[in-house]
Amino acid sequence: MNGVHVQIDDLVKVYQKGEQRIDVLSGIDLTLEPGDRVAVLGPSGSGKSTFLHLLGMLDHPTSGVIRLNGVDINRQPESVRDRLRNRSVGFVFQAHNLLIEHTALRNVMVPCRLAGTTVPVAEQRAAAVLRAAGLGERLSHKPGELSGGEQQRVALARALVMGPGLVLADEPTGNLDPGTADGVFELMLKLNKQLGSTLVVVTHSRALASRFPRKLRLDRGQFEET
Numbered sequence: 001m002n003g004v005h006v007q008i009d010d011l012v013k014v015y016q017k018g019e020q021r022i023d024v025l026s027g028i029d030l031t032l033e034p035g036d037r038v039a040v041l042g043p044s045g046s047g048k049s050t051f052l053h054l055l056g057m058l059d060h061p062t063s064g065v066i067r068l069n070g071v072d073i074n075r076q077p078e079s080v081r082d083r084l085r086n087r088s089v090g091f092v093f094q095a096h097n098l099l100i101e102h103t104a105l106r107n108v109m110v111p112c113r114l115a116g117t118t119v120p121v122a123e124q125r126a127a128a129v130l131r132a133a134g135l136g137e138r139l140s141h142k143p144g145e146l147s148g149g150e151q152q153r154v155a156l157a158r159a160l161v162m163g164p165g166l167v168l169a170d171e172p173t174g175n176l177d178p179g180t181a182d183g184v185f186e187l188m189l190k191l192n193k194q195l196g197s198t199l200v201v202v203t204h205s206r207a208l209a210s211r212f213p214r215k216l217r218l219d220r221g222q223f224e225e226t
Contacts, residue, residue, distance in 0.1 A: 003034035003198035004068050004088060004165035006055070011064035013050055024050050026221030027064070034165070037192070037199045039209035041226065042218035048202040051218065052168045055200065056089050057081045068166065086115050090159035090197070092169040092188070096151040098143040098158075104130060105139040108158045115162065129157040132194075133187060149180035156188055160195065167192055169201040173208070185211075 011028040014021060024047040032038060042048050053059040055066060057073055066073050068088065073081060098107050105126050112122035130139055133153045143151050152172065159167060172188065173181035185208055192199045201212070209215050215226045 002165060002196050003036065004032075005034050005070070006030070006032035006166070006198060007065075007067040007070075008055075009065045011051075011054065011066065012062045013047065013054060013059075014062045023221055025054075025061070028221070028223055030216075030223060032198050032200070034198055035196050036214060037189075037212050038201070038214045038216060039212040040200060040202045040216050040218060041204070041206070041209055044204075046218045047221065048218050049170050052170050052200065052202060055166075056091060056168045057085045086111060087162055088165050090162065090164035090167045092152075092156055092159045092167070092172040094171040094174040096143065096155045098151060098154060100143050103140050103142055104135060104146065104154045104157075107143070107154055108161050111158060111162050125161050126157070129161045129191075130154070132191060133157045147180075148176055149184055152176060152184050153187065156184065156191070160191055163195060165197055167195075167197045167199045169199070171202055171204065174204070181208075 008028055008030040011025055013025040014023055040048050040051065050059070054061050060074055068084070071084070073084065076084070099110070105123065108126035108130055109122040112125055117125070127139060130136065133156060135150060135153055135157070138146060138150060143154070146154065156172070169188065173184050176184060189211065203209055216223045217226050
């Protein structure tokens, strides 16, 4: 799948806690071309995760427009948003969020099964992406039998198994030691490049961000190119 074109206009997100108003995103305008690879930096609490949740249809903005390949995602019914999220967006989070009672293969099959893919085809797809992630010998292992780095590779494989046009990663290596983190990060870049997906990664690491052709800093509700 080719990468998704993203057009964001005047994106605002406000949280209300009692009488306290918290302005998180303050009228963001942003265009991402298909295949763009972007690192998002910024201080804790600046709204980086909120931005990813809005872009990935896990939340709704207070106002503004997000278009994915021309589709205004916030004007779609939830059933359409669910389908778009499942088929077009891959998520990688700091926490692995794996199903502990299932094997690596079964964990990676989940998005395929949610999309209605048959079990044999889902198994084939999941096994292929796990092998690409270097886990061909770990298909039948459960999360508790895998190292932290291996668990995150499974999570990465799950995010990519549907061949999403948009991949969103929120501190994907934040829980790993530097050596393991570097290996997982390199794998993510390699697999994403093969897919041609648009990639947006939130990270606190300037070293990791330096590997991206485009870097955005989020502060006081606005993006700045760095």
